[in-house]
Amino acid sequence: MRLFETRAGDDGLPGPERFLAVLALVSGTLMAVVDTTMINLALPSIAADLKVTSSDVVWVTNIFQVVCAAFLLVFAGLSELVTRRRIYLFGLGTFVVAALGSALSRNLDTLLVFRALQGLGAAATLSIGPSIYRLIFPSRLLGSALGLSALVVGGGYAAGPTLSGLVLSFTHWPWLFALNVPLGLASFLLARHALPKETPRQGSFDTRGALYSMLMLASLFLTMNAIGHRAPVWQCAGFGLGMLLAGTAFIRRQRRAPYPLLPLHLFREKRFTLAVSASGFAFVGQGLAFVALSFLYQEKMGLSPLLTAWLFTPWPLALMVVGPLAGRLADRVNPSVLSSIGLGLLIVGFVALALVDESTGIAGSLWRVALCGIGFGLFQPPNNREMMASLPAARSANASGVMSTTRTVGQSLGVALVGAALALGLAVQVTLWLGALTALLSLIASVARIPLARRAMRERASSRSA
Incomplete structure (x- = not known):
């Protein structure tokens, strides 16, 4: 495969070592993403088994997200002092131990403690994952590598609910956590062997x-x-x-x-700042859409929860297909142009979804969600490439932390906007128009950096020829 070919002058790891390191990253990331999506479907079962209320059991998800969000920047900054490899191994080890503890929990308080530990482990792996891709791959393949990351995340989001449904059909909810133990141990051993070592930064934290x-x-x-x-x-x-x-x-x-945790001078680089802005607005739209569509399909169209979950799948499936292709293209053409085209498609998809009513059939819903997924898949890997490549390699851990934090905060804000809109008595379609607006704001930021990205590509080409 092109991703694992080695050329003269390449930075990063040689091809065979690169493959093992990527396998370690993919398995760890997939485990964290699948866990995030599959536990939501099990909340009613957990509430019934532990004899707690629905409002209490929601904290099984909330405490994971709160702890994960709180520690993203912390681990990104700490990785410079103790190296990314050690932070990633700490995250995997903590996640696996906490998964075992969650599977063995027999009351809500104990389960919440271990879910908080899982959030801590997930923060350590997710905060620095993109920066490790930059450490593994040569600069010429950075877009393709981040496209692979998008494929993994999209696959995790698509597989999580399905895997959860299958497990719960045959056994009880603790097995959802127990599944992470063998996979996590294998990922830990592989990462310990394959991830590159670094020289830690001198100085304080x-x-x-x-x-x-x-x-x-x-x-x-x-x-x-x-x-x-x-x-x-x-x-x-x-x-x-x-x-x-x-x-x-x-x-x-x-x-x-x-030694600041987040050097503010990073935002003096306009390409980085605009890429962060575009990412934030786009993830607000994504978080908003995933919640709004649940209400639209079940309350407006009268569909079952199972059919509603199935109607979501075109988004992550499209991301899985388009994301790697967009990442490869971003290594050859202006990434900002690709991101802008993707955002244009996302806007059209949001508008089409906002026009859905009771007469819209299943096929009519599927193509609208698929169009959003295609647009998001065309946007995300090139935009992430711009975010990572616009800063020096020494600052990739900081960029990775900002990337993960922006995604988490954006998705959470989207969920909050839906809740606020429904609390005000607004129709669910209004929230989808809000999604189109956030995608438009993202498009404005993306278009603004096209000349900057073009100039950077010219400078990179001239430095190579020299």
């Missing part, structure tokens, strides 16, 4: 910045979750105030810290 970051991101997620679940105003305001105070303290600390 920004402990105060890490604390502010955790408080800021956890409060941000809790604020969005409270809005999305129509919590009392005082609760939403309290979380929001905590987010603002922690965010202000975090920014001040980053300006003064000798």
Whole structure:
């Protein structure tokens, strides 16, 4: 395969070593993504078995997401001090131990403790995964590598609900967690053998910045979750105030810290800033769509939950097919142009979904969701390539942390927007129009960096010829 060919002058790992390292990354990432999607379907079973309410059992998902969001930037910064390899191995090991603990839990409190530990492990692996791709692959194949990452994530999102349904059809929910143990152990051993070693950075760790970051991101997620679940105003305001105070303290600390957790000067690079902006708006739209479509299909069209889940599959399946192709193209043509075309298709898909009514058939729904998936697949890998390639390789861990945080925050904000819109009594189609608007904002950011990306490609070509 082209991804594992070695040419003279390549940076990264040689071809055979590259294959094993990628296999370790793919298995670890797939495990975390599948776990995130398959547990949601099991929440009713967990509630019945542990004899808890639906509002309480939701925290099995929430606490995983809160902890994961809070530690993304922390692990990205810490990886420079102790190396990405060690952080990734710590994440895999923690995830596997916590999965075993979750499978053996017999009350909600114990399960929540282990789910929090799983969120910690997932944060360690997901925060630095994209930057390890840059460490493994030569620069000429970065887009293809990130396209492979999109394929894995898309496959995980598509397989999670189906796998969960199959397992629950034959056995009980603890097996959903137990499945991660053998896969996680195999991934850990492979990663320990195959992932490249690095020389750690000298210097201190920004402990105060890490604390502010955790408080800021956890409060941000809790604020969005409270809005999305129509919590009392005082609760939403309290979380929001905590987010603002922690965010202000975090920014001040980053300006003064000798080794900041998130160097703010990264955002002076316009290509990076615009890629982050485009990613954030696009993931708001994705998070919004996944929740809005559940209400649209079940309440507006009267479809069953199982059929609703099936109607979601064209999105991740299209991402699996288009993402790797877009990643390969991004190594040859302007990535910003590809991202912009993808966002244009995403906007059309959102508008088409907003026009769905009771008369729209299954086929009419499928092509609309597939169009969104094609657009998102054409957007994401080239945009991620721009985000990673616009900064020096030494800052790839920071870029990876920002990428993961932007995705998590964007999706959570999309969920919160749906909750707020429904709480105000707005029709679910209105939220899909909001999705089209966020995709349009993403398109504006993407188009704005096309000349910058073109200039960077010219400079890279001239440096090679020299």
